[in-house]
Amino acid sequence: MTTPQRYDRIAFVASSGAEAQQALTQLTQAYGNHDPDHADVVVALGGDGLMLQTLHRQMRSGKPIYGMHRGTVGFLMNEFRTLDLHGRLAAARETLINPLLMRATDVHGGVHLHHAINEVFLFRQTHQMARLRILIDERERMAELAADGVLVATPAGSTAYNLSAQGPILPINAPLLALTPISAFRPRRWRGALLPNTAFVVIEVLEGEKRPVAAVADHDEARDIRRVEVISDKTISMRMLFDPGHSLEERILSEQFGY
Template sequence: MNTKYEKIACVASESPAAQEALAALSKRYDCVPVKEADVIVCLGGDGFLLSTMHDYHHTRLPIYGMNRGTVGFLLNSYTENGLIARLNLAHGVVLNPLRMVATDIDGHKLSALAFNEVALHRYSQQSAHIRVSINGQQRLENLVCDGIMVATPAGSTAYNLSARGPIIPVGSNVLALTPVSPFRPRRWNGALLPHSVTVEFDIIDPFKRPVGASADSFEVRDVSHVSIQEDHSECATILFDPDHCLEERIFSEQFVN
């Protein structure tokens, strides 16, 4: 077998299960620091995989996740056996993040990446009032809601799903625009958008009705304007076992008994 992955770096969450797995793999395989590796093995749950993508996407190293958490939607099953062979049989999925540019009420602009979603959420007892534009064209004059998000396919099974947004197959080149507890317009449940669009949110009366914005775990308070588009200059590659059928998991999530 021609080996393309030989130098393994292992990273793990703080959970006991992940730390035990890290100790076992480090004892069995010659693990190296990330700067010397050609692949990263991530031990934890979906949240830790997301943080690993943020921490190391700049290295361009592929990430092979093994589930030492709970759901593990984007993770392979855990076993100590045959890791090198599994790595070299795995297939990769390239994920491009969203780029959020948020302007706060003082005019400061902050930028951050989101592999899961960019979400807006109200900070007061009053509903948020948000103007929604797509590619420069106003689509909703005033969305009255608790919040709204733009979710990637990888993030569609996370917060987006909790807000009753659609599950999107990875690689579909589609984004989900999903409101959180929408009040007006009545019966507006969101939209599916081409991944090439630019989405803009303008906060109506941001002083009276304060709104925050988050790109995954990065948060900006008191925003007045948020612009979102896919960033093709950035990416993360996630490795999956051949028998890890992501499509089947997506089907299963949509047909829960």
């Protein structure tokens, strides 16, 4: 039998909301609060926005992240309770996720490198729709997409912007990425594609001077983009902890049945 992992030194981080700050006070009094650099686990108190910020900050630390819902949207969070946190952490199940790496080149030749946990998306900067060319593994798959934009989503991010754009929900362990158009005009009936998570995705902006396009990796934005390259970065694995029965896999499965 596997010995449960012990997380004695806990670092708490919290959003600025009143609920999160109150929870931070309660939990700090009960369990102490270690510096994240010397903690065994980081516990994030807030919503999904805080979880994404925490994952970005801890991206290369290898520390497990456990979220408790004290914010608005809590898809990535566990239920908030103050009792027996050490026991909950020991019983939690671990999910590994890999971020996307975006390499965006702007019209001036500048290169912007950013990681994304949810998605990389391109979006028009003006009233005019974007014209985009899509290549997968160096093979042209779409000569021209006329749309507001397009996005590449991870399984963890498939229930975020991707779902709002009518993209598919992906099981967290599926070796897939979702390529989803945003308000496609031509081809009007194209709903996107499922790609292996080994795919090298290239999106080129056509008529970039006339129809400028921005590229965003989660919250990092680059403007006036000419070309975007996206890959799943297998050199980074982030560890997320979920209570038994409330794992990210279960949440994604539940979303597909509308509850």
